[in-house]
Amino acid sequence: MKKLSFPGGVHPAEAKLTASAPIENLPLPEKVVIPLQQHIGAPNNPTVKKGDEVFTGTLIGKGDAFVSSPVFSSVTGKVVEIGNFFHPVTGKGIAVAIERKEEEVLDPAIKPVEDPENAEKEVLLETIRAKGIVGMGGATFPTHVKLSPPPSKPIDTLIINGAECEPYLTCDDRLMIESGQEIIKGVKIIQKILNPEKTFIAIEENKPEAISSLQKLLEENMEIVVVKTKYPQGGEKQLIKAILKRDVPSGGLPLDIGIVVQNVGTCFAIYEAVYRGKPLYERVVTVTGEVNNPRNLRVRLGTPVSCLVEFCGGLKEGVNQVIFGGPMMGIAQISLDTPIIKGTSGVLALKRKEFPPEYPCIRCARCVDVCPTSILPTQLAKIVKFEKWDLLEEYHLMDCIECGCCVYVCPSNIPIVQYIKAGKDKLRRMKK
Amino acid sequence: MKLVVTTSPHIRSSLSLQKVMYTVILCLLPALFWGIYYFHIRALFLLITCSISTVVTEIIFKKVRKKPVSIGDGSALLTGVLLAMVLPPYLPLWMAALGGFVAISLGKEVFGGLGYNIFNPALLGRAFLMAAFPVQLTTWGIPARASWTSLDAITRATPLATTLPKFSGNGLYPLQKLLFGLHPGSMGEVFSIGLIVGGLILIALRIADFRIPLAAFLTLVILSSIFYFTGENYPSPSFHLLAGGFLLGALFMATDPVTTPYTKKGRWVFGMGMGALIVFIRLFGGYPEGVMYSILIMNAFTPLINRLTRPLPLGGKK
Numbered sequence: 001m002k003k004l005s006f007p008g009g010v011h012p013a014e015a016k017l018t019a020s021a022p023i024e025n026l027p028l029p030e031k032v033v034i035p036l037q038q039h040i041g042a043p044n045n046p047t048v049k050k051g052d053e054v055f056t057g058t059l060i061g062k063g064d065a066f067v068s069s070p071v072f073s074s075v076t077g078k079v080v081e082i083g084n085f086f087h088p089v090t091g092k093g094i095a096v097a098i099e100r101k102e103e104e105v106l107d108p109a110i111k112p113v114e115d116p117e118n119a120e121k122e123v124l125l126e127t128i129r130a131k132g133i134v135g136m137g138g139a140t141f142p143t144h145v146k147l148s149p150p151p152s153k154p155i156d157t158l159i160i161n162g163a164e165c166e167p168y169l170t171c172d173d174r175l176m177i178e179s180g181q182e183i184i185k186g187v188k189i190i191q192k193i194l195n196p197e198k199t200f201i202a203i204e205e206n207k208p209e210a211i212s213s214l215q216k217l218l219e220e221n222m223e224i225v226v227v228k229t230k231y232p233q234g235g236e237k238q239l240i241k242a243i244l245k246r247d248v249p250s251g252g253l254p255l256d257i258g259i260v261v262q263n264v265g266t267c268f269a270i271y272e273a274v275y276r277g278k279p280l281y282e283r284v285v286t287v288t289g290e291v292n293n294p295r296n297l298r299v300r301l302g303t304p305v306s307c308l309v310e311f312c313g314g315l316k317e318g319v320n321q322v323i324f325g326g327p328m329m330g331i332a333q334i335s336l337d338t339p340i341i342k343g344t345s346g347v348l349a350l351k352r353k354e355f356p357p358e359y360p361c362i363r364c365a366r367c368v369d370v371c372p373t374s375i376l377p378t379q380l381a382k383i384v385k386f387e388k389w390d391l392l393e394e395y396h397l398m399d400c401i402e403c404g405c406c407v408y409v410c411p412s413n414i415p416i417v418q419y420i421k422a423g424k425d426k427l428r429r430m431k432k
Numbered sequence: 433m434k435l436v437v438t439t440s441p442h443i444r445s446s447l448s449l450q451k452v453m454y455t456v457i458l459c460l461l462p463a464l465f466w467g468i469y470y471f472h473i474r475a476l477f478l479l480i481t482c483s484i485s486t487v488v489t490e491i492i493f494k495k496v497r498k499k500p501v502s503i504g505d506g507s508a509l510l511t512g513v514l515l516a517m518v519l520p521p522y523l524p525l526w527m528a529a530l531g532g533f534v535a536i537s538l539g540k541e542v543f544g545g546l547g548y549n550i551f552n553p554a555l556l557g558r559a560f561l562m563a564a565f566p567v568q569l570t571t572w573g574i575p576a577r578a579s580w581t582s583l584d585a586i587t588r589a590t591p592l593a594t595t596l597p598k599f600s601g602n603g604l605y606p607l608q609k610l611l612f613g614l615h616p617g618s619m620g621e622v623f624s625i626g627l628i629v630g631g632l633i634l635i636a637l638r639i640a641d642f643r644i645p646l647a648a649f650l651t652l653v654i655l656s657s658i659f660y661f662t663g664e665n666y667p668s669p670s671f672h673l674l675a676g677g678f679l680l681g682a683l684f685m686a687t688d689p690v691t692t693p694y695t696k697k698g699r700w701v702f703g704m705g706m707g708a709l710i711v712f713i714r715l716f717g718g719y720p721e722g723v724m725y726s727i728l729i730m731n732a733f734t735p736l737i738n739r740l741t742r743p744l745p746l747g748g749k750k
């Protein structure tokens with residue numbers, strides 16, 4: 001086993017409070033609010049209307065485009081409203097509100113794939129699409145699209161991402177410890193679809209239990225690589241750099257150099273879809289930070305975050321921020337009514353103090369040193385600040401992965417990522 | 433309950449601008465204390481004058497321009513302290529005050545304040561004084577009386593100055609004297625051990641980057657060795673290192689982030705250029721000391737160095 005890394009990056013306190021907390025089922029909520037848009041890509045339309053009775057796992061929204069992913073009811077009950085609700089990523093969005101009935105019934109249409117070990121590649125891919133599987137690490141890109149590289153781009157390497165480099169989060173770690181067999185079966189399904197020469201399962205060294213439990217389950221043509229505990233080790237491009245020393249071309253995708261990266265949570269979801277016919281209607285969420293009892297929970301999608309918080313003993317006194325995802329890249333929420341969606345890996349409660357003001361950049365280059373993409377964050381922030389738009393591309397703005405390392409280290413507290421996001425918006429608008 | 437919304441990341445390292453500036457000042461303390469002890473109360477007056485002058489100048493500028501007074505960040509105080517350290521200890525105080533004013537006004541505020549200046553403000557202040565009062569700026573001294581509060585001084589040449597045009601200083605100032613700061617010189621430059629310790633702490637704490645001091649050190653040692661071992665009457669490398677402003681310059685001025693390159697490669701270039709310039713100015717230039725000009729010249733080149741050493745983004749092509 002080798003220990004590998006990438007240039008740049010930071011070492012925030014790991015704060016994995018829930019590393020040894022087994023995954024528990026969150027009691028079903030009275031009502032779920034399921035956003036129709038839970039993936040990156042074309043929007044979905046509802047397939048149910050107000051008053052409809054739905055089962056657990058009933059399709060409630062889908063789109064016609066290839067790059068889209070259907071959504072399903074996560075409880076058995078009645079559609080009470082289709083309207084505009086809080087959305088964890090977009091602020092507001094169309095969602096289906098369902099009131100739960102006492103007895104849970106699985107949708108009768110749910111059937112596992114017959115003889116999954118010997119199923120055709122096309123059947124597997126179609127199952128992954130039809131069951132609404134998306135990247136569970138937070139990216140929420142539809143998995144069937146990622147697993148359908150154009151024939152001109154053969155895939156030689158599959159990387160399974162179990163790095164979980166964000167501080168606090170432990171949902172992937174726990175899944176690897178508790179459901180190793182299922183994950184490995186999921187990996188085999190992906191192998192069957194892509195037929196890569198090599199498969200690596202990458203795990204950060206701070207998860208020895210996950211490493212040893214998966215180690216015992218490895219099958220032919222799978223290798224565990226232990227990567228250094230460093231943020232953002234789990235970034236696709238960083239992981240590829242660390243393991244294969246290959247560079248994804250600027251502006252390109254891993255598949256341009258023959259690589260596909262899949263998160264361990266996605267592998268687990270693929271297993272459930274294929275072996276049990278289960279649509280993606282629940283996921284593991286780490287509830288952590290300043291809650292009274294941090295836990296790892298299996299949560300039905302559409303459950304308002306307030307239910308999770310309550311189950312974990314409530315927020316501690318003085319909490320003023322609730323984040324979906326990890327502290328480095330997560331999104332701060334405006335309401336505790338916001339529902340959990342496919343890409344929600346964690347719920348993090350924080351006590352944020354007064355924010356120190358933004359001081360002038362002293363060109364100390366700390367941001368330059370930690371930037372895993374080797375661009376010049378300080379320069380980009382300045383370019384946006386002074387609206388020198390023509391320089392944005394010359395300074396490789398679009399290569400920024402918004403990992404936040406630069407802001408994390410900046411002594412002058414400059415919200416560089418905020419500037420960069422504004423710059424990206426501007427650039428996109430200019431290109432139109 | 434009111435939830436606050438901020439953009440990611442939601443956690444920060446504990447390093448702040450203030451911490452950077454005050455840590456530098458703390459690391460300067462050993463050399464400062466020695467300077468005050470050795471040169472007596474005049475050195476203390478000099479330090480106080482420079483500090484007040486830089487701080488007050490910055491306050492005035494911010495008030496006039498109606499910008500928030502940022503004096504708490506410690507950068508103006510640091511400029512004042514550094515300026516005092518590179519001045520002769522017995523300089524008339526009004527000149528020191530003028531130097532402080534120039535350092536902040538011309539050195540920093542005309543460029544737009546902290547972070548936008550091209551030249552190291554303290555060195556710019558000193559360069560101004562050097563041009564305006566060349567005699568006073570090259571008049572050095574050691575305290576005349578044992579009494580700490582005595583204001584008298586005996587003027588002497590600095591070790592580097594005695595060595596020109598024909599070098600004879602190697603024997604005159606043995607290594608121990610230079611290490612412990614028992615020789616005439618600028619107030620904060622004489623106590624070599626204090627500067628080395630302070631500088632190493634600064635680097636160990638990652639407040640300063642090691643590349644520029646190391647590159648300057650290696651270049652200086654290699655170049656001066658070549659002259660020392662091949663020619664006659666050239667000062668030894670250790671003399672180059674210890675007798676003038678090299679330590680303070682390399683460890684505390686050339687590590688000023690604002691005025692030095694932000695690329696790693698660029699920092700090596702800066703350090704090498706600085707080391708080479710020091711040797712050439714000292715040996716062949718008209719001045720006995722070359723640290724100030726070397727750093728100021730490299731400051732001027734910094735934007736160019738930055739441009740030429742821009743890193744390639746991950747997966748990027750030239």
Ligand code: SF4
Nearest residue numbers: 361362364365367410
């Ligand atoms: S870390 Fe902050 S202060 Fe330092 S160069 Fe980058 S933006 Fe400027």
Ligand code: SF4
Nearest residue numbers: 371400401403404406
């Ligand atoms: S510039 Fe972008 S990629 Fe680089 S450290 Fe900042 S957020 Fe990360």
